[in-house]
Amino acid sequence: MAKLKRLLITGAAGALGTQARSHLADLAEEIRLSDMVPVAGVNGNEEFIQADLGDAAAVRNLVDGCDAVAHFGGVSTEKTFELIERGNIRGVYNLYEAARVTGKPRIFFASSNHTIGFYRTDEQLDAFTPPMADGLYGASKVYGEQLALVYWKKFGIETARVRIGSCFPKPRNRRMLSTWLSYRDLFSLVERCFVIPRLGCPVIYGVSRTRSGWWDNSHVRYLGWGPQDTSEIWRAELETSEPQGPVDAPDALYQGGGFTAEPIHQE
Numbered sequence: 001m002a003k004l005k006r007l008l009i010t011g012a013a014g015a016l017g018t019q020a021r022s023h024l025a026d027l028a029e030e031i032r033l034s035d036m037v038p039v040a041g042v043n044g045n046e047e048f049i050q051a052d053l054g055d056a057a058a059v060r061n062l063v064d065g066c067d068a069v070a071h072f073g074g075v076s077t078e079k080t081f082e083l084i085e086r087g088n089i090r091g092v093y094n095l096y097e098a099a100r101v102t103g104k105p106r107i108f109f110a111s112s113n114h115t116i117g118f119y120r121t122d123e124q125l126d127a128f129t130p131p132m133a134d135g136l137y138g139a140s141k142v143y144g145e146q147l148a149l150v151y152w153k154k155f156g157i158e159t160a161r162v163r164i165g166s167c168f169p170k171p172r173n174r175r176m177l178s179t180w181l182s183y184r185d186l187f188s189l190v191e192r193c194f195v196i197p198r199l200g201c202p203v204i205y206g207v208s209r210t211r212s213g214w215w216d217n218s219h220v221r222y223l224g225w226g227p228q229d230t231s232e233i234w235r236a237e238l239e240t241s242e243p244q245g246p247v248d249a250p251d252a253l254y255q256g257g258g259f260t261a262e263p264i265h266q267e
Contacts, residue, residue, distance in 0.1 A: 004028035004194060008066040008105075010053070010073030010095075013039045016110065016167060016186070017072045021046070023187035024070065027194065034062050035073065053091025056098075063098035068194050069107045071095060076112075078137045078262045088140035096151045106199060107159040108190050111145050113179055113205075114138030115163055117256020119214070121178070125255075126216040127203035134256035136264065145203065152201035160193040163215075164206040171231050174242050175257045178212045182229035192225040199223075214255055 007028035011017040013035035025031065025045070033039050033048045042048050051058040053073050063069065074087035092109075099105055116125055117134025133139040141163075148159035165179035166172070167186055185208045193199055204223075205215035209230035244252075251257045 004068050006030040006032055006066045008032045008062060008069045010034050010071050013037050014072060019183050020070055020072060023183060024190060027191060032066060053094060054086040056094045059094040060098040060102060064102045066105050069105050070190055071107055072110045075137060078135050078265055080265045080267060081136055084136050084140045089143055092144040092147055096147055099157050100151060100155050104157045106194060108193050109144055109148050109159050109161050111161050111163045112138060112141045113163050113165050114256050114259050115141045117254060117259050119255045120253060121255055124216060125214055127219050134260045135262050149201055158199040159201050160199060160204055162204045162206045171234050171238060174238055175251045177231045177235055177238060178210055178214055180208055180231040181206045182208050185227040185229050189225050192223045196223055
């Protein structure tokens with residue numbers, strides 16, 4: 001497999017960005033890292049450029065010369081509209097405009113399960129299920145998914161729009177038995193999205209194997225990717241340590257869990 005020339009990882013100081021550095025280190029000859037805050041210990045084939053996604057000129061400089069972008073940057077939870085707007089709305093627009101004018105790199109867009117969080121836990125979803133965001137954060141990711149589609153249709157910029165479930169070393173609660181995504185499964189998906197000859201602009205659900213899943217990825221079998229890990233090895237432990245809550249609690253009722261009960265955050 002030929003290496004990419006230069007891969008940009010945004011949000012490189014965050015939880016998934018930090019994991020991306022180690023898991024994707026061999027995917028490209030050069031790894032360009034970016035975040036609003038410094039990252040620890042830049043390695044041999046890495047360079048770091050500090051930048052705010054809300055700064056269009058800075059983002060254009062970041063993207064220039066890259067043939068792939070793993071976009072983990074932006075706001076990753078419910079915050080004030082002002083923060084979400086700068087990082088996830090203006091920032092994503094800046095990213096796609098930079099991609100359009102600097103060479104149209106392929107993009108892995110870290111979307112979220114919170115784009116569909118108000119679907120019930122007894123519903124099964126596929127890539128063609130309309131979004132039903134559970135808050136401002138989820139709505140901003142819907143915007144990012146749609147913007148990616150615009151730039152694919154108008155300009156041919158390929159994007160994997162990946163609705164990441166719950167990506168942690170292990171599931172933290174009962175809900176995550178249905179949404180957990182291992183680091184290994186996430187970054188093997190990132191790699192497939194960059195090396196496959198033709199990607200397009202698919203919606204992909206980022207989830208490891210589980211018998212209580214809600215999401216259907218059959219439409220992206222052409223990627224040649226399948227999860228290797230499973231949340232089932234923690235099921236007995238979590239079902240024992242966390243008693244079943246009320247049937248009308250957010251975690252039991254909605255796929256987005258507690259995000260469906262979050263308020264609109266103010267300053």
